[in-house]
Amino acid sequence: MKIDVLLGLQWGDEGKGKIVDVLTPKYDIIARFQGGPNAGHTIEFDNKKFVLHTIPSGIFNPDTINVIGNGVIIDPFILKKEIDRLNESDIGVSENLLVSRKAHLIIPTHRLLDAVYEEAKGKDKIGSTLKGIGPCYTDKVSRNGLRVGDIEQNNFKERYNNAKQRHIRIIEQYNSEYENIKIDGQVFADYERSWHEALKTLDSLKKINSEYYLNQQLDAGKKILAEGAQGTLLDIDFGSYPFVTSSNTTTAGVCTGLGIAPKNIGKVFGIFKAYCTRVGSGPFPTELFDNDGEILRKVGNEFGSTTGRPRRCGWLDLPALKYSIMLNGVTELMMMKADVMNQFKKIKIATGYTYNNIETSELPFDDNDGNVKPLYTEVNGWGSDISIASTYYDFPCDLKNYVKYIEDAVGVPIKLVSFGPDRKDTIIRS
Ligand code: GDP
Ligand code: IMO
Ligand code: MG
Numbered sequence: 154m155k156i157d158v159l160l161g162l163q164w165g166d167e168g169k170g171k172i173v174d175v176l177t178p179k180y181d182i183i184a185r186f187q188g189g190p191n192a193g194h195t196i197e198f199d200n201k202k203f204v205l206h207t208i209p210s211g212i213f214n215p216d217t218i219n220v221i222g223n224g225v226i227i228d229p230f231i232l233k234k235e236i237d238r239l240n241e242s243d244i245g246v247s248e249n250l251l252v253s254r255k256a257h258l259i260i261p262t263h264r265l266l267d268a269v270y271e272e273a274k275g276k277d278k279i280g281s282t283l284k285g286i287g288p289c290y291t292d293k294v295s296r297n298g299l300r301v302g303d304i305e306q307n308n309f310k311e312r313y314n315n316a317k318q319r320h321i322r323i324i325e326q327y328n329s330e331y332e333n334i335k336i337d338g339q340v341f342a343d344y345e346r347s348w349h350e351a352l353k354t355l356d357s358l359k360k361i362n363s364e365y366y367l368n369q370q371l372d373a374g375k376k377i378l379a380e381g382a383q384g385t386l387l388d389i390d391f392g393s394y395p396f397v398t399s400s401n402t403t404t405a406g407v408c409t410g411l412g413i414a415p416k417n418i419g420k421v422f423g424i425f426k427a428y429c430t431r432v433g434s435g436p437f438p439t440e441l442f443d444n445d446g447e448i449l450r451k452v453g454n455e456f457g458s459t460t461g462r463p464r465r466c467g468w469l470d471l472p473a474l475k476y477s478i479m480l481n482g483v484t485e486l487m488m489m490k491a492d493v494m495n496q497f498k499k500i501k502i503a504t505g506y507t508y509n510n511i512e513t514s515e516l517p518f519d520d521n522d523g524n525v526k527p528l529y530t531e532v533n534g535w536g537s538d539i540s541i542a543s544t545y546y547d548f549p550c551d552l553k554n555y556v557k558y559i560e561d562a563v564g565v566p567i568k569l570v571s572f573g574p575d576r577k578d579t580i581i582r583s
Pocket of ligand 3: 165166167192193195459
């Protein structure tokens with residue numbers, strides 16, 4: 154068997170959580186492969202709404218195993234809150250959640266480092282979620298990190314304190330009053346206590362050597378779906394650097410983040426919104442600053458699932474979509490939030506750019522100076538409610554034309570169209 158992959162093709166928040174949940178009954182295992190609690194994956198069904206940050210979105214199906222892979226970074230404090238919230242809602246989390254021993258830990262001083270680094274950047278700030286992502290992955294790569302498996306070792310306390318002291322020496326250079334910086338509403342000392350308390354939750358979860366487990370399960374014929382976090386345009390290598398996250402959000406991340414050989418990658422589901430959004434700083438060629446952007450934000454409820462920040466909104470960007478399809482080897486597309494565009498009579502789609510007045514269909518090396526200008530084509534909107542659709546054929550012609558236009562432009566079929574946040578607001582084309 155091969156592992157299928159679902160990942161975002163834009164700047165995150167495409168609706169990955171919703172679709173992983175929709176597809177979960179078809180899979181035995183759902184595995185997160187990168188990112189950390191900067192992710193916020195929303196799942197809605199039966200008038201209930203959940204936002205997951207670390208736990209894979211397959212957790213709502215009692216027959217599915219969920220794996221947090223080695224490429225993920227875990228904050229025990231945030232993970233505990235997620236587990237508590239699920240347990241309160243009678244979504245059992247126990248044997249159905251497995252954690253890689255090789256996943257790195259976000260410790261409280263990673264969050265302080267994130268805060269002081271971001272503050273020091275001033276107007277050039279990345280707009281980080283401040284969950285300690287950059288500092289934790291930095292420690293991983295510089296070979297200073299702490300891993301889940303280290304909790305089981307006798308010298309964990311000593312290693313934790315060494316890391317903490319090393320971080321504090323840096324933090325003090327930025328802010329000598331770091332003890333007063335609030336993390337999730339608590340001053341450092343209180344937060345650190347809560348963090349250590351939460352570590353016990355992680356201790357009680359089943360820890361595995363996930364690379365062996367997943368490969369053995371594939372050999373045994375089990376179906377596995379890898380769940381991406383963030384989006385391709387936030388990838389550390391291929392995103393709009395430095396306004397990116399600190400992991401490989403692309404298909405390549407599945408190989409390193411789960412220990413899967415490239416030859417064992419199966420289908421790659423690329424998920425995108427019918428328009429674009431971005432939260433945080435960085436280039437966004439099709440961003441709208443007018444009433445159309447306001448409509449997308451309002452109707453799409455475009456406010457961050459992790460931070461609550463308003464998301465920047467704009468038209469669909471085909472060169473960026475093609476770039477993401479190329480990097481990931483996308484085999485099937487899924488288009489989200491079609492309903493958000495119901496009221497538009499006309500819709501713009503970027504088909505190319507001018508960069509320093511020269512036409513191009515490629516994203517330039519450095520597009521942070523605002524010199525990338527989109528070239529648009531205009532198509533008819535459907536201008537009607539689509540909530541009653543139960544098959545693809547029920548959609549208005551102009552929506553089907555929009556789908557066809559995108560398919561023809563990018564050369565990959567759109568196999569799923571989503572038209573509402575609930576599980577059931579989804580049409581899979583046969
Ligand atoms: P993720 O990070 O990719 O899982 O996406 P988020 O959960 O951060 O953001 C997607 C938001 O859009 C969530 O609030 C979803 O409930 C919502 N959503 C998902 N699909 C649709 C859709 O087709 N239509 C509408 N209106 N909302 C959707
Ligand atoms: P999901 O999985 C949208 C953005 C942040 C910031 C940049 C770096 O829900 O799609 P970081 O916290 O990694 O230091 O932030 O990346 N970002 C996201 N934007 N969705 C996400 O995840 C994101 N995770 C990080 O806003 O611009
Ligand atoms: Mg999100």
